Amino acid sequence: MFRLRPGNVKKIIRNRKGIQEAWVEVEGNEEKTINYTDLTGVLKTGDEVIVNTTALHLNLGTGGKNFVFLNSRYSSFDISDTGHIMKLRYTPYQIKVLSCEEQESPHRNSFKSFSSLNGLPVLMGELHSMLAPAAAVLKYKSPGARIVYIMTDGAALPIEFSDTVSALKAKQIITGSITTGHAFGGDLEAVNVYTALIAASEVFQADVAIVTMGPGNVGTDSEYGFSGMEQGEIINAVTILGGQPVYILRVSFADPRERHKGISHHSLKVLKDIAMTPAAVCLPETDDATFLYITRQLESAGIYNKHRVINRKGGIAAEALKSFGLRVKTMGRALEQDRIFFESAGASAVFTTELMDKRSAILAVETFSRVK
Incomplete structure (x- = not known):
């Protein structure tokens, strides 16, 4: 071991x-x-x-x-004296953090007064490699948007391991980061995905949140044995809190494994059996044969009866990534080798910007009415 x-x-x-x-x-x-x-x-x-x-x-x-x-050079050292929440609990590496919702946190009142996400769009994906194209498209189309990244503990636990997060923060694409569960090192720490979503909305005043695990997902070629199963529960959490969940489909025709051809069996399982509430699911516009293949997959799994399926152009992902100087890979494959994977994230982000615009307009009207 x-x-x-x-x-x-x-x-x-x-x-x-x-x-x-x-x-x-x-x-x-x-x-x-x-x-x-x-x-x-x-x-x-x-x-x-x-x-x-x-x-x-x-x-x-x-x-x-x-x-x-x-x-061996260290006989002792201390990192921080603040906080009472332990992560990596009951391991030799357990660490103390100041969780954003705990009693001593300066953000405590945000949780006590919280009532709803008020339609906050939440974009979520199974793989960490979906983060960069999604965030790049959101920022490219909505330069003023406050984008908050939430990293779950489904894979890598230290957020510092992610070169992607470091690059997105350096280029001011994301406003801040939150690490949930046993993941640690974000700008804010949260006990679970619910409080992370609340912190994104109330503390960071996010216009949109993106939720993925860190690098290093797990799969076992079994029906339920993959770390992306968490996405179904996150869809439920977003709905429970009053947000708008948008799910990034894992799509590829470059992956040699049959179970991941077209729409991955991971995405289909999450949407079919794990998510108990509906999400928006975006298909990237593509050639007729490819589009027919993936729509038949959705039909066979009953996704059209359970979720809202939308088509959007995802080619903007390549343009957005280039504009920010971001180089991306998924499973070792660059954009040119697995274009539809990144276009799926791009299409989902394009639709999410539409939700952001509608929400902004509604909130503006509500604010005007209160002032009036």
């Missing part, structure tokens, strides 16, 4: 808030190793460390990296 090996830090490759990458000599080889500074302190060249080599030894994909488990 656990593979630990001693290592020696040879060179620091990258330093970013909360995370470092270094060349570490382990078992006679120099290998790239991730270090989370809030968990194991700041690395220096020459440090003697203990490295968790489990995933790399198994030749895993996204998770196939070495991680610093212990830095």
